[in-house]
Amino acid sequence: MTKQAMVTGAVDQASWRDYLELCKPTVVALMILTSMVGMLLASPGLVPLEVMILGNLGIALCAGSAAVINHLVDRQIDLKMKRTLNRPVATGRIEPLKALAFSLVLGVAGMAILLAFINPVTAWLTMASLLGYAVIYTLFLKRATPQNIVIGGIAGAAPPLLGWTAVTGEIxxxxxxxxxxxxxxxxxxxxxxxxxxxxxxxxxxxxxxxxxxxxxxxxxxxxxxxxxxxxxxxxxxxxxxxxxxxxxxxxxxxxxxxxxxxxxxxxxxxxxxxxxxxxxxxxxxxxxxxxxxxxxxxxxxxxxxx
Known part of the structure; x- marks a missing residue:
């Protein structure tokens, strides 16, 4: 079976696990660990439970949104790599428009949580990080320069600062x-x-x-x-x-x-x-x-x- 046939036959066979895979849960989990540490280090005592839960939820949703965009943009090159050829968008289990809609829902939900329950500083820094990874790195740097990881790494390095600002409201x-x-x-x-x-x-x-x-x-x-x-x-x-x-x-x-x-x-x-x-x-x-x-x-x- 050709790759094209695999893609065509796989459409609309997505499960919740495929949507979870789009969010790169392992990567997001590591990001949330560093975010939680940033929160806890910013406070001499325990962080309020509301900030801990909602802050990390908002950051995680935005990170998941950026990860979905990465799957979407890289769907063609993913088919050329052993590590990624079975990804949901690459194989067609999830259609590109559905992936884009899923990303928008995650991103809007994450930003809404951060703006409503945490603070604007954290929300806009998270947005900058999301755009840095999903747009600047994925769309441009990844394909433009061998220094892509170095230059684009600042977006992925943001979570501990996001955790810090979620508690303090300041950088x-x-x-x-x-x-x-x-x-x-x-x-x-x-x-x-x-x-x-x-x-x-x-x-x-x-x-x-x-x-x-x-x-x-x-x-x-x-x-x-x-x-x-x-x-x-x-x-x-x-x-x-x-x-x-x-x-x-x-x-x-x-x-x-x-x-x-x-x-x-x-x-x-x-x-x-x-x-x-x-x-x-x-x-x-x-x-x-x-x-x-x-x-x-x-x-x-x-x-x-x-």
Whole structure:
């Protein structure tokens, strides 16, 4: 059966799982984890339950809306990649117009929740993040430059700041520091996957760094960006935002990331790319959880009084 026949025969066979897949729930879950951490770090005590639930719901709906647009725009190239060829819009299980309507419903609902129950700062920052990912990155940067992940990474790095502003209603330096950590984490995270999926990106004619500059060049950059990430991850301690517990966790996790980046660069291990990618997810989740432990177990930073 041809791809076209598969698409034609699959229309209107969508289930709720297909619509859930459009929202990229795993990616959104990681974003909400960082958003929740941003909320909790912005408050010396517990965050009001209404803010915690409705704030994260609004952010999640908007993130899901942007993810649907990504499926919609990439439906042609998704058929050329093993990792994405079974996506609902690509195969035709969900028609493009239905996907677009679903995205609009999610986005409008998310913005309405944030405007009505949280605050305008969070709502408009979330909108900017949504447009940054769905329009600037997906429609333009992804196809235009091998630096797509670096430039477009700022949109995906926004959730911890959104969580912070949901509680405080204002942009704070510490919230921006959380964004900087995710921003520095994004290139080695995605480039490790790109090394593993180089042939897919080449077939889809997406100018990811391994395709345009080769694997060796990409691996060097992964290692260099991991060093940058290690340095950036120490800033919460250096600025008095975090205590020694966070410092210990950041150092251990950072050394682990450097280890895998080194394996990727200096060895010929077959699955080093995907293993580095998997560790990067563990790294970010663990780093933000350690932030919470430090925040609540050691609430007063010794540097904060300096």
């Amino acid at each position: 704070h330096g510490y919230g921006l520091l959380l964004v900087l950590i995710v921003f520095a984490w994004t290139p080695p995270h995605f480039w490790a996957l790109a090394v593993h999926r180089k042939e897919d990106y080449a077939n889809a004619e997406i100018p990811m760094l391994p395709v345009t500059h080769g694997e060796r060049y990409t691996k060097i950059h992964i290692f260099l960006y991991t060093i940058i990430l290690f340095a950036v991850s120490l800033l919460p301690f250096a600025t008095g935002m975090m205590n020694w517990l966070y410092l210990l966790g950041a150092v251990v996790l950072g050394l682990g990331f450097l280890y895998w980046a080194g394996v990727l660069l200096f060895t010929e291990q077959k699955n080093a790319g995907i293993e580095t990618f998997k560790y990067s997810i563990i790294y970010l989740m663990a780093l933000f959880v350690i932030m919470l432990l430090d925040h609540y177990l050691l609430p007063i930073s010794p540097l904060a009084a300096i």
